Amino acid sequence: MLNALPAPKKVIFLVEEPSMQLFLEALFQQLHLPETAYQIKAFRGKQLLLPAIPRLLNSWREPNTQFFILIDNDNKDCIQLKNKLVFDCLQANRSDTVVRIVCQELEAWYLGDLFAIKSYSPLKKSFKGQLKQIEDNKLIPDEIQRPSKVLEAHLGNLIKSDIAKYMGKNITLEGNSSVSFGYFVQALKTVFPCLPATLETP
Amino acid sequence: MRIEALELKNYKSFKHLKLTNLPEMVVLVGANGTGKTTLFDVFSFLQDALAGTVSKAVNARGRYKELVTRGSEGESIEIKLDMRNAENQLIRYELKIKPNPLMPSTDMVIEHELVTFNEKWGVEELSFFENGIVPATDVLRLKVHGYVVEDNHVPVATVVRRFIESWNQFDFQVDSTRFGLPRLSDEERFLSATGTNLANVILELKKSNPPVYEKIVEKAARLIPGVAKVDVTVTEDERLLLKIQDSAFERPFYAKHVSEGTMAILAYLVLLNNPNQTGLLTLDEPENLLYPDILWELCEDLQWYAKNRGQVFVSTHSPEVLNAVPPESVYLLKKENGTTQITKAMDDENIKSLIENGDFLMGSLWNSGLLSSGLNEVS
Numbered sequence: 001m002l003n004a005l006p007a008p009k010k011v012i013f014l015v016e017e018p019s020m021q022l023f024l025e026a027l028f029q030q031l032h033l034p035e036t037a038y039q040i041k042a043f044r045g046k047q048l049l050l051p052a053i054p055r056l057l058n059s060w061r062e063p064n065t066q067f068f069i070l071i072d073n074d075n076k077d078c079i080q081l082k083n084k085l086v087f088d089c090l091q092a093n094r095s096d097t098v099v100r101i102v103c104q105e106l107e108a109w110y111l112g113d114l115f116a117i118k119s120y121s122p123l124k125k126s127f128k129g130q131l132k133q134i135e136d137n138k139l140i141p142d143e144i145q146r147p148s149k150v151l152e153a154h155l156g157n158l159i160k161s162d163i164a165k166y167m168g169k170n171i172t173l174e175g176n177s178s179v180s181f182g183y184f185v186q187a188l189k190t191v192f193p194c195l196p197a198t199l200e201t202p
Numbered sequence: 203m204r205i206e207a208l209e210l211k212n213y214k215s216f217k218h219l220k221l222t223n224l225p226e227m228v229v230l231v232g233a234n235g236t237g238k239t240t241l242f243d244v245f246s247f248l249q250d251a252l253a254g255t256v257s258k259a260v261n262a263r264g265r266y267k268e269l270v271t272r273g274s275e276g277e278s279i280e281i282k283l284d285m286r287n288a289e290n291q292l293i294r295y296e297l298k299i300k301p302n303p304l305m306p307s308t309d310m311v312i313e314h315e316l317v318t319f320n321e322k323w324g325v326e327e328l329s330f331f332e333n334g335i336v337p338a339t340d341v342l343r344l345k346v347h348g349y350v351v352e353d354n355h356v357p358v359a360t361v362v363r364r365f366i367e368s369w370n371q372f373d374f375q376v377d378s379t380r381f382g383l384p385r386l387s388d389e390e391r392f393l394s395a396t397g398t399n400l401a402n403v404i405l406e407l408k409k410s411n412p413p414v415y416e417k418i419v420e421k422a423a424r425l426i427p428g429v430a431k432v433d434v435t436v437t438e439d440e441r442l443l444l445k446i447q448d449s450a451f452e453r454p455f456y457a458k459h460v461s462e463g464t465m466a467i468l469a470y471l472v473l474l475n476n477p478n479q480t481g482l483l484t485l486d487e488p489e490n491l492l493y494p495d496i497l498w499e500l501c502e503d504l505q506w507y508a509k510n511r512g513q514v515f516v517s518t519h520s521p522e523v524l525n526a527v528p529p530e531s532v533y534l535l536k537k538e539n540g541t542t543q544i545t546k547a548m549d550d551e552n553i554k555s556l557i558e559n560g561d562f563l564m565g566s567l568w569n570s571g572l573l574s575s576g577l578n579e580v581s
Contacts, residue, residue: 018498044525044566072560105560159505161498173581
């Protein structure tokens with residue numbers, strides 16, 4: 001008798017703010033993930049997401065679901081943050097919850113793919129400072145305190161939702177110089193078994 | 203050209219207001235009665251004074267006694283605008299008015315009116331105005347001198363006059379019957395202040411700019427459930443009918459049977475995506491009639507407009523709008539002792555810290571009662 005594989009769980013993403021949701025939606029479209037495979041809940045700030053986590057995880061009744069929490073580190077202690085969240089998930093009997101920390105904010109992931117950034121918009125200033133260091137592989141984006149400010153310095157004031165949608169659609173999954181993005185992509189492959197082991201953008 | 207700074211004295215609830223370094227998008231939030239609409243009224247006032255006379259503009263606002271700040275009767279009303287053009291040059295317009303001593307209850311007089319133009323290197327070039335009371339006229343010198351165009355050169359007064367005239371204050375009147383049956387007139391390339399010529403503008407775009415028309419229809423289809431197509435037909439007696447095709451049904455709906463919200467969304471899409479629409483924009487509570495999710499897209503379009511077409515001033519009551527606009531664009535209004543104070547939200551260290559830490563978005567900060575200008579206090 002053949003053993004049927006268990007049906008993949010629907011993944012419910014809990015994110016800090018709508019621009020992350022827009023990024024993920026565009027990314028998942030790029031990866032051709034079926035829309036039934038996931039759901040994204042965007043909160044309006046970290047202080048609204050954090051208390052909601054134990055409540056949602058405890059009360060969610062839909063069967064065959066798994067939570068995926070994506071939260072910015074914002075220069076805090078990322079190990080402590082992750083441990084605390086993992087603990088909350090265990091308390092709620094949701095040990096299969098995936099927790100990934102963005103270091104330090106979503107814009108670091110953009111900076112990890114300079115090719116995509118340059119295709120988004122012409123740079124106001126020539127590559128210098130931290131941006132140059134990233135390009136020369138002397139600095140990883142995760143180490144930058146305020147990557148959004150670095151982006152702004154080189155691209156001018158950005159429309160957050162616009163760049164989120166663009167980067168989600170165009171970001172290359174392999175070879176991004178942000179370490180936290182790498183961990184995130186690895187986690188995606190675990191929760192979405194239909195994704196190939198290596199994800200080269202077509 | 204953008205407004206960089208604005209200073210008011212004795213204009214209604216603005217005893218003394220000074221705003222500097224205004225961003226490309228300005229979002230005003232405050233409790234009812236704090237003066238959000240008054241700030242927009244300053245723009246209308248200048249336009250009215252330019253189109254007619256200062257006296258007419260003042261009298262239309264309840265005359266001097268109502269327009270001047272309470273408790274400051276007898277004092278002059280002052281408006282000072284700093285404008286920056288594409289060449290990064292600064293132009294200042296100053297206007298000071300007071301009641302005509304000979305006919306104080308009905309007539310105003312221009313006490314001072316000046317246009318100054320600063321070249322990039324700090325050289326000041328005065329234009330042709332002099333100080334002094336001119337009792338005989340309450341016509342803006344901007345109007346008198348603002349129509350001169352010399353060979354190869356547009357004098358500063360004309361630049362300022364054109365700028366003021368180009369301001370667009372939108373207040374959509376979502377009255378379905380009016381939208382449904384406007385008269386067909388000559389080509390209409392941009393929306394009127396109340397938006398009643400929506401069908402005309404859509405038709406014009408369909409004819410002269412199909413890619414933009416398609417883009418608007420595609421956005422409408424994405425934002426409004428059930429909308430697949432938007433079209434305009436012309437009746438035999440030359441009236442325009444706006445038709446909305448629901449994807450589930452064969453027969454389209456005419457505008458007068460479609461919801462107000464749908465019409466509002468269409469109006470905003472046309473306003474913000476029409477390349478013929480340029481110039482400063484003021485919008486009062488754009489969130490009216492729109493459900494929260496759609497506000498993100500609207501605010502994105504507003505930001506795009508502010509970047510590429512003209513400065514945008516918005517007044518809002520909506521936390522979701524506050525969430526969706528750049529934090530740097532938010533200005534808080536508060537009434538103290540009957541006069542309005544405006545502060546930039548991100549100038550407050552607490553607000554700045556909470557936003558930059560990602561702890562809250564501006565609207566959720568407001569919801570949590572943490573916007574510290576006392577917005578939640580009854581004025």
